[in-house]
Amino acid sequence: MRAAFFHGKDTPLTLKEIENSSNLAKDHVYIRLKNAAINHHELWMMxxxxxxxxGGVILGSDGSGIIEAxxxxxxxxxxxxxxxxxxSxxxxxxxxxxxxxxxxxxxxxxxxxxxYISISKKQVFEKPEHLSFEEAAAVPLAGLTAYxxxxxxxxxxxxxKVLITGIGGGVxxxxxQFALAFEARVFVTSGSQEKLExxxxxxxxxTFNYKDENWVDKITKEAGGFDVIIDSAGGPQFNALLEMAYPGARVVIYGRTAGMIPDISPKTLFWKQLSLFGTTMGTTDEFLSMLDFVHKHQLKPIIxxxxxxxxxxxxxxxxxEGKQFGKIVLSIS
Ligand SMILES: NC(=O)c1ccc[n+]([C@@H]2O[C@H](COP(=O)([O-])OP(=O)(O)OC[C@H]3O[C@@H](n4cnc5c(N)ncnc54)[C@H](OP(=O)(O)O)[C@@H]3O)[C@@H](O)[C@H]2O)c1
Structure with missing residues (x-):
């Protein structure tokens, strides 16, 4: 079988032919993968x-396929x-x-x-019926994190009112999509006009372009403020997000695409009574709830x-290059 190995930073992945494994560990299943999807997490690793x-490691968090053993x-x-x-x-x-x-x-x-992958059956869930294998592979990591x-x-x-930054990203x-299905009002930022459209x-x-000089003023004028802010970037612009938060707002950060956050104002946090949350991936219960939500609302990923x-x-x-709008998927078989 083919597998893409990671051998260490600053080198491309190496595709190799390796033996199929015949001995499955306790409670494992053997899946013929139809599709996988890539995540920024793997890019950070590389x-x-x-x-x-x-010996190298076969990267890859997202996958869909058929159980063969x-x-x-x-x-x-x-x-x-x-x-x-x-x-997770x-x-x-x-x-x-x-x-x-x-x-x-x-x-x-x-x-x-x-x-192929050999994996504990605890990690494996039925594919939502309305999704193709290609679509299903674009759900797990990003969907779980967003949920x-x-x-x-x-x-x-x-x-x-929800503000979501860097809308081109998979999460x-x-x-x-989750917030819209939940009947929230969604505002987004991006560095690309095309993605905003x-x-x-x-x-x-x-929609607001965070590369515009006056994007903060523009948001404040046009949107007022936000009850919830979901950020993947951090970086110097994070402080502006706290200024855009309504008093009592909840701000959630899950990524670091723009790097360290300098000089957070304690007064903004305490006077506006903001709640600041970090989040990573999710529990098995959340994974199941997320799949249910995707199924209930018949959502399909943006590929x-x-x-x-x-x-x-x-x-x-x-x-x-950051050119994508949505998930980048791999076709396997
Ligand atoms: N904690 C977790 O569990 C978890 C899970 C998944 C991802 N992450 C992290 O979250 C981030 C995004 O992951 P992903 O897989 O969704 O990545 P992705 O699909 O590669 O998307 C990255 C996005 O970041 C946006 N971006 C770049 N610079 C920005 C800036 N200055 N301000 C706002 N947005 C900016 C871009 O959006 P535009 O092109 O629209 O500008 C780009 O589309 C990464 O840092 C990743 O490691 C964390």
Whole structure:
């Protein structure tokens, strides 16, 4: 089978032929992957992970496919099931925070950029029927992160005004779709006019380009303020987001695309009684609730483009250039 290996930072992934594994670990299932999707998380690894890995690791958190084998006698009925994979591995018992041993599928455990994966059945869920394999692969990591950010952390209420930054991102677009389905009013930012127009067509109430000199004034004038802000970027512009928050607002951050946040004003935080939340991925319960929500509202992911597994490095180059609007998917079989 083919698998895309990561051997250490600043080198492209290497596609190799390896033996199919015949021995499944306890309670594992063997999935023939139809599609995977890439995430910024893997790009960070390819740029920053300095640990040397002579044997290499198969990256990849998102995947969909068909179960071809199951280790346990009682699990043989799973063969033939069409599934998606929950990439949140070993969350633990505390819903507030992941356990110390938590990991994201694809490091250190081998992930989904491969023809097959052997994985615990606990990580595997039936594919929502209304989604193709390609669409289903674009759901797990980004959908889970957006779901926990909006509903568990920000406790979004119907009719509230939500600002989502960097709308071209995979998580940001899921957050927008979830918030719209929940009857919130959604405003978005992007560094690309073209992406803002696409967001407007999807139902955004207002769009703002964070590269415009006067974007903060423009937001304040046109939108007033926000009950909930979902940010993936951090960076120097984060302080402006706190200024745009209504008193009592909830601000959730899940990414660091724009780097460190300098000089947060304590007075803004305490005088406006803001709640600031960090969030990462989510629990198994949240994964299930997210899939239910996607199914109930018949939501489909926004897919920017699909690359064959053999061209995986082109997919990452596209993400690195930040040109995508939505998920970048890999076709495998
Ligand atoms: N904590 C978690 O569990 C978790 C989960 C998933 C992702 N993340 C993190 O969240 C971030 C986004 O991940 P992703 O997979 O959605 O990435 P992605 O699909 O590559 O999207 C990245 C987006 O960042 C936006 N961006 C770039 N510079 C920005 C700025 N100065 N201000 C606002 N937005 C900016 C861009 O939006 P525009 O092109 O529209 O400007 C771009 O589309 C990454 O840092 C990733 O590591 C964290």
């Amino acid at each position: 740029k920053e992970q300095s640990e040397s890995m002579p 199951a280790q346990a006698e009682d699990d043989q009925y799973l063969i033939g099931k069409e599934v998606v994979i929950n990439p 591995v070993g969350w633990g018992n505390n819903p507030a925070v992941q356990a110390h041993s938590f990991s994201i599928l694809g490091y250190p455990a081998h992930g989904t950029f491969s023809d 926990r950010a909006l509903f568990t952390k920000a406790r979004l209420r119907k009719g509230e 940001a677009l899921w957050a927008m 696409k967001a407007l067509a999807m139902g955004a109430s207002g 920017d483009s699909t690359f064959p597994l053999d061209n995986i490095n082109d997919a990452f180059n596209k993400m690195d």
